[in-house]
Amino acid sequence: MNQTTPASAWADLVSTALVGTARRAVPEPAGLPSVPGADPARTLLDRAAQATLQRRAGLVPRRVAPIDPAPGESAPVVGAAAARRLATMLGGTGVDLLPEWLALAADTGHRVPPESLPDLLARAERHAELRAPLARVAGVRGAWLARLNPDWAFLRTGSAPFDAARWDHGTAAQRRAHLAVLRAHDPAAARELLDAAWPTERAGQRRRLLEVMTDGLSADDEPLLARAAGDRSANVRAEALGLLARLPGSRHGAAVAEQARLLVRPGDGAPLDVGRPEPAPETAPLLDITAGGDSSGSPVSADRRRRDLYWAVVVQTPLPVWPGHLGLDPGAIGEAARTAGMGDLLDALAVAAVLQRDPVWARALIGPVARRHGFDEDNGIDPRALLRNGRGGSTDLAAALLNVLPEGERCAAVQRWALAAGAVPPGWLLRRPWTDEFSVFVVDALRGARPRNGTTAWYTATLLCDAAARFMPPEFHDRLPCDEGEHFAVLADRLRLRSTMHKELL
């Protein structure tokens, strides 16, 4: 603030006060009325009061140019009810529905009320999964606001200027956000930047910077990924290999396929024959991932190392290589691996199908993988096996394969299994939107289950309700057996809430 009392006069008073009037004479600033009195301490305080009031009452405004205003909007703001819902969620109630709300608002061509933008942006800063949906509903105002705060760079689109200072001196998260911005509109520059910074980044940050590359992955990224795949850190290598495996038609893929053909061969008598994995000179630095020790750097046994190498080779091999090489279709390959007890091969192929997002292979491998883990479509499933493997177990692989399939097929598969088992379908298998048909089936299953507290069936039904609350179409709220247990009532409430939310946004 500009002051009418010269700043130096006030500074004189302050420095005198710090030393004390016992040791320094009280200054007499020009422009202040003189004060009577013999006590220098009181005189100093009186002058301080005068100067303070003169500064406050005589404040002179500065000239500062206003910021450029936001351009006009075209999309309409959501309706009043939806806006209230959003405000309630941002206040902390039902905030888990925020991603769904944002996606719906975007699909119906709305934008959020401007006053909610700061809260939403702050939340998206912490929760990356909100960023893409928020970008679609933030409107022109949101893009404008995000430009005012470098922490919100993730919302920028188009030709946002790259801020080198932010990259050089920002926090880890800010730097990742900047890399993502640059990658979105100039992938080559982003690659150069990452390549140049690579040697000086810490391992954790190297891995997360690589994660930024996931969006817009292309063949041009291969040299950089290959470099990262030879990283000191096992975690960085694993991340890089995962990305490499997704690159179709890469040189890396061709080189690994070469090795894969030696490792897994058409069998003599048996359908498959698995050789002893040996690191090939060309791909060894990439695939022999535990050569330098595990993720904490401790050495690993030769056996473990060989198994890791084997796994890496199979996961990295482009899946289309196999049928031609082995003379079998994907389903037959999976079944052969299972019946021959080659569980590692089967699981590695399944991981490859998930990573390479290959629905043909996913469809073909679900049966063998499920059977390997205790499901048997033909002879009925043991529901206890389902529950035992329910969370974090190897049946996650089956769930991951299911999620590669189109929606209808995914739901139908789970329904088929559940019917075969005569059991309630395990809800955790389906953490994606449900079809109407599947929802009807689940409602019937819930109605028949009549679970009692503390039983396995109750536990299964609870898990199923959890999944249904998020993935069942909300119109099903009035088709639930609410009188058959509290968790159905809770589910119905939840669906009703989502249904209201959908209606508010229409």
Next chain:
Amino acid sequence: MSYPAPRVSFVSERWSTDDVLALAPDSASGKAAAKVAKPALWPVSGSRAEPGRTDPVVFGECSGSGSAVYQVSVDLAAAGSPGHRCTCPSRKFPCKHVLGLLLLWARGQDSGPSDGPEWVAEWLARRQATAERAGRGAAKSAAPADPAAAARRAQRRERLVADGLAELELWLADQAAAGLAGLPRLGYAHWDTMAKRLVDCQAGRVAARVRELGGATAEPGWPHRVLAEFGLLRLLCEGHRRESLPPRLRAAVRARIGFAGTPEPAPAPREVWTVLGRHDFTAEELRGRRFWLRGRDSGRTAHLLSFAPQGGTPESPVRVGTEVDAELLFHTDDHRASVAARHAEHPAVPPAGGTVADALRSYAAALADDPWLEAWPVVLDRAALARDGGWWAADPSGDALPLLPDSVPPWRLAAVTGGAQSTLAAELTPDGLRPLTVWDSEGRAATL
């Protein structure tokens, strides 16, 4: 209530969700209320108009856990915060059922106007009876029981305050003579001892100022703040000694020392007051809330202040973005007032504002009446956000005032205005501008 409720359809401005949640004693209550605010949980809900009043009584029956049904009623016309009752055993005040009912009503999800069950009328009758008794009681207690004793007490307090201020002055002068450089090493005890002495001498507001300085010496730039405050404290001591000050300055001195202002004998003439803004703060373990009002015709500034202990919510006698047709009772000290009678409330258009120069002129004038002023309401017309390292509010001429450190970065203000020129109500303080309310391009008020 003996008379039947009128059968006219009344139109009342429903509250916004924000207005309701502003009543919540803490954020947990707000969340709990949102959970209760589901039509399915309220077999009975509605609102009824009361004769001669614009604000309705909202009522409902809420199914609690188990078989309990709670009767909830809120009288929105009650001066101050709404009068409310719930039969649940919660110790939160207001409880989640009251808030939930109001949320339901605010969203228009109640069953609409009706007389409601019998107990609503009974509750209203009891309320009225209590109000009448309180009115008689107040009339009785208005006259002091023993004028002579009261005068003796007042004299004694004057002496005590004079003693306390004399000690404070000596304490200030000693430090100015010895130098302030060592203050940060002294810790809170140094300030608390003096503050306690001032409390004993019944100079409570001076004590609070001294206590606040204890924390200030840990902050950068503390010598400036401490010297300015020492100067102003000494000015206050000097002011107290002088009997011949202009009446308003004299009133300010006494108010800043801690003498309770005496209410003016009669309310100010009925007028429409524009609610400019609201600021919530914490003072000495209390949650405080102040509203700034401006008389539409008189241009007079009024300041409604309420406090609640931690865990409670200060009253909200008015709402931002509205105009209230009311009679305000002013205190003789400063601009503080209370609502004596409230006749109506309407949504308001943005208030008339001025330039930065106008704002500074009114601030300077207010400082002349009260040099210890900490916040003064100003309304800027066509204010725009400006930025050059720090954040500013600029008027069309380019004159700009800095925003207070605790108001930046002003993301909400930026989001609502989009950087466009807007009417902005703010508090001008010694350290900068604190934005309180902004009116967007469609004239809607947003609290900042």
